[in-house]
Structures are given as structure tokens and as C-alpha cells.
Amino acid sequence: MTETLNTNISSKPDWLSTAIQTALIERNEADVQNSVTRDEDGFYLYDLDQLELHLSSLMQQDVIKLWFAVKANPLSRVLKTLAQQGFNFDVASQGELSQVLSQGVSAERILNTGPAKSKQQLKAFLTQGVRTFVVESLNQLQWLNQAASELSCQPQVLLRVQLQWQEGEKNPLGGNEVTAFGLSCQEWQAIKVTDFPTLKINGLHIFQWGNMLSNERMYDLWSQMIDPLLTLAENLAMKLEVLDLGGGLGVDYLQNGQSLSWPTIIADLAKIKARAGVSELWLELGRYAVAEMGYYVTSVVDRKNNFEQQQLVLSGGINHLLRPAITEQPFPVTLVRESVEEPCYFDLHGPLCTSLDKLGTLLLASDVEVGDQLVFGLAGAYGFTESMPFFLCHQIAAEYVLEQGKVEQVRAAEPATWYLR
Ligand SMILES: Cc1ncc(COP(=O)(O)O)c(C=O)c1O
Numbered sequence: 001m002t003e004t005l006n007t008n009i010s011s012k013p014d015w016l017s018t019a020i021q022t023a024l025i026e027r028n029e030a031d032v033q034n035s036v037t038r039d040e041d042g043f044y045l046y047d048l049d050q051l052e053l054h055l056s057s058l059m060q061q062d063v064i065k066l067w068f069a070v071k072a073n074p075l076s077r078v079l080k081t082l083a084q085q086g087f088n089f090d091v092a093s094q095g096e097l098s099q100v101l102s103q104g105v106s107a108e109r110i111l112n113t114g115p116a117k118s119k120q121q122l123k124a125f126l127t128q129g130v131r132t133f134v135v136e137s138l139n140q141l142q143w144l145n146q147a148a149s150e151l152s153c154q155p156q157v158l159l160r161v162q163l164q165w166q167e168g169e170k171n172p173l174g175g176n177e178v179t180a181f182g183l184s185c186q187e188w189q190a191i192k193v194t195d196f197p198t199l200k201i202n203g204l205h206i207f208q209w210g211n212m213l214s215n216e217r218m219y220d221l222w223s224q225m226i227d228p229l230l231t232l233a234e235n236l237a238m239k240l241e242v243l244d245l246g247g248g249l250g251v252d253y254l255q256n257g258q259s260l261s262w263p264t265i266i267a268d269l270a271k272i273k274a275r276a277g278v279s280e281l282w283l284e285l286g287r288y289a290v291a292e293m294g295y296y297v298t299s300v301v302d303r304k305n306n307f308e309q310q311q312l313v314l315s316g317g318i319n320h321l322l323r324p325a326i327t328e329q330p331f332p333v334t335l336v337r338e339s340v341e342e343p344c345y346f347d348l349h350g351p352l353c354t355s356l357d358k359l360g361t362l363l364l365a366s367d368v369e370v371g372d373q374l375v376f377g378l379a380g381a382y383g384f385t386e387s388m389p390f391f392l393c394h395q396i397a398a399e400y401v402l403e404q405g406k407v408e409q410v411r412a413a414e415p416a417t418w419y420l421r
Contacts, residue, residue, distance in 0.1 A: 020295055322388055
């Protein structure tokens with residue numbers, strides 16, 4: 001903890017909101033005054049005021065219906081903000097479904113995606129009122145049909161399609177790799193929608209690319225999907241009314257100045273919608289909806305030179321924020337306090353005994369020292385729940401929200417005794 005805090009906030013990076021930087025500085029001042037250090041290992045802070053503004057701008061269009069991929073951030077207050085702004089919810093497990101329902105969201109606003117839907121889960125989701133499903137296998141289709149006929153209901157079904165592309169590309173959702181997400185057109189052609197009278201099969205779902213940062217590339221990919229999907233619908237004797245293009249809209253983790261233009265996305269999707277001839281076009285956004293409003297804060301435990309590398313060891317790492325280790329894309333970082341020193345590169349290591357625990361090699365002011373606090377940006381998506389919190393028995397990260405200018409704790413940090421048996 002730094003004893004002297006400089007409140008000059010003029011040189012903050014673009015991704016750090018003034019409200020968040022001010023809140024962090026005030027929090028540190030209060031800790032110094034009270035001689036305490038809260039949430040030593042690390043905590044998340046979500047700017048719900050920023051989120052509300054962002055979501056409301058996404059909702060100002062009538063081209064697409066927006067769903068939120070709950071896996072990106074299932075925190076109650078985040079879901080409530082999304083619900084208030086008119087988002088619907090894509091859930092992929094019973095846990096996500098329960099969390100959305102317990103925010104007072106009605107089951108009609110919930111869509112179930114995911115390759116691991118058992119017969120029991122499908123029936124349980126129907127029993128809890130879910131009526132919209134993205135079906136990813138022939139078994140799922142049979143099981144849902146059977147459960148719907150037992151429960152005398154007619155859920156709406158979109159078939160998830162996996163296509164192969166000319167150019168090979170790898171990313172977390174597979175790209176050209178064969179994955180468990182949906183089925184090829186050839187496999188789907190084994191069915192006729194009329195064989196499933198208890199299901200209203202009227203849509204197709206496709207989503208194979210993640211974190212796209214180019215409008216042109218996105219449009220190109222979407223465009224290439226139309227013909228094979230229309231051919232499939234025709235072969236299945238399906239009236240194609242709904243097309244769901246998943247997520248995949250990216251944020252600029254590497255701070256290369258790349259970002260998608262939302263008005264261009266809407267204009268492009270209006271063209272896609274017309275070409276596909278569908279009455280509804282859906283997207284389930286994850287990171288594009290919530291990444292920018294989230295911050296992860298931790299502190300420096302040690303600083304050393306090693307084989308001419310400048311190393312910082314942090315109190316929190318992939319136990320709180322795993323994504324850089326999976327994707328090799330670091331989250332942007334800065335010092336919470338102001339520094340006028342020139343920046344230089346540091347290897348940022350977390351506290352776990354594995355070389356995987358590295359949050360990147362990133363620029364920080366050269367006077368960064370033990371006790372300094374660092375804030376990572378774009379951490380509102382795939383942060384807290386995508387990490388590996390149990391390894392080495394460190395603290396579970398706390399979660400806070402900033403709403404109407406006020407910081408509130410939603411989850412306290414928990415010691416390992418909370419989960420160890
Ligand atoms: C079915 C589905 N839709 C949407 C998303 C959200 O993706 P993104 O965060 O790229 O928007 C995911 C993420 O894995 C997903 O599995």
C-alpha cells in the first residue's frame with residue numbers, strides 16, 4: 001500500500017474510467033486512514049453506470065434481438081443491469097439458469113445453448129419454463145421432443161450448425177477445427193423438421209469465431225454463412241424465420257487501436273437479415289457487452305531482475321484472472337497511483353507455482369514498487385468465473401460494483417477455509 005497518494009488523474013489510459021480511478025484512489029486513502037488493507041489478494045470492480053450507458057446504446061436499433069451470454073459474467077448485479085436494459089439471456093447450465101431466474105427474469109427471456117445438454121437437463125429446463133433451445137445434436141433433438149410431448153408444450157428450436165471454411169483459423173470457439181458445438185449440414189440433413197411435431201423448429205444458430213476486431217472480416221464471415229444455411233433449411237423443409245449468429249464481437253485487449261464500429265455492425269447485419277430472408281436476427285453477446293466495464297485490481301508482492309528480465313510477482317494471478325494464460329492475450333494494466341516515470345516492460349507473474357501463472361509482459365511506470373496496486377482493464381468478461389481459484393489455496397477474489405457513483409461490495413473475499421474440507 002502506498003502511503004502517499006497522488007490524486008492527479010490526467011494521464012490515465014483510455015480504458016480506465018475516471019470514476020473507477022477516483023474510486024480506487026479514495027478507497028486506498030480510506031485504507032491508509034484506517035490502517036487496513038482490504039482484499040489483499042485481489043478484487044474485481046464493475047462500473048455499472050458505464051455498463052448501463054453502453055447497453056442502452058446497443059439497444060438503440062431494431063435490427064437484432066440481443067441476448068447476453070451469461071458465461072461471460074454471471075454476477076447478480078450485472079445480470080440485473082442487463083435485464084433492466086432489455087437484454088435476454090443465453091444460459092448453458094442449470095447454475096446459470098438458476099442465477100438468471102433468481103434475478104426476477106422470466107423464463108420466456110431465456111435461451112439454452114451448449115453441447116452438454118442431457119435428457120434430464122432438457123426436461124428440467126422445460127419444467128422451469130424455458131421455451132427456447134439451441135439444439136446441438138440429434139440426441140438433444142430426440143430428447144427435447146420427447147420431454148416436450150410429456151410436458152405438453154411446444155418449445156422453439158434453433159439447430160446449431162458447424163461449417164468448414166476455406167482458410168484455416170484457430171480460436172477458442174474452434175474456427176475451422178471440428179468441435180462439439182452443433183453439427184455439420186450433412187449430419188443435420190438426416191432429419192426432417194416434420195418428424196418432430198412437438199417442436200417448433202424455425203431457426204439456425206451458427207457461431208465459430210471469437211474476439212473479432214474487424215468489421216470487414218466479420219461481415220465477410222457472416223456473408224459466407226448465408227448460402228449454406230439457406231440450402232440446409234431448404235433440405236430440411238424448414239421455414240427459416242430466425243437466424244442466431246452467436247457472439248464473437250471483440251474488444252481490444254492488446255490495445256492496438258482496433259475496435260468494431262457498432263453502427264457498421266448494425267448496417268451489415270441489416271443486409272445479412274435481408275439476404276437470409278429471416279424475420280428475426282439474434283446475437284448473444286458476451287465480451288462486447290460487459291468486458292469494458294470490468295476491472296481487476298491486485299498488488300505487487302515482489303520485484304526482481306532475473307536473466308535481464310524485470311519481473312513483478314503479484315498477489316493475484318490466474319487464480320483470479322485465467323484468460324491471458326489460455327489465450328496469450330494479456331489484459332491492459334496500469335498503476336493505480338500516478339507516476340511520471342518512463343514506462344518499461346515487466347513480466348507480470350501471479351502467486352501460483354506454475355509457469356502458466358503469468359498475466360503478460362506489459363509496460364508499467366519504471367518506479368513500480370512492492371505494495372503498489374495495479375489495475376487491469378477489460379476484465380468484465382471471462383474474469384472471476386473463468387479463473388482457477390482453488391490451486392494453492394489463496395483467497396477468492398472479492399467483487400464490487402460502482403453504481404450511481406457509489407462502491408458496494410457484492411461478494412466478500414473468502415479465505416481457503418471457505419471451500420477446503
Ligand atoms: C453459444 C455462445 N454464444 C455467445 C457466446 C459469447 O461469445 P462472445 O463473448 O465472443 O460474445 C458464447 C461464448 O462462448 C457462446 O458459447
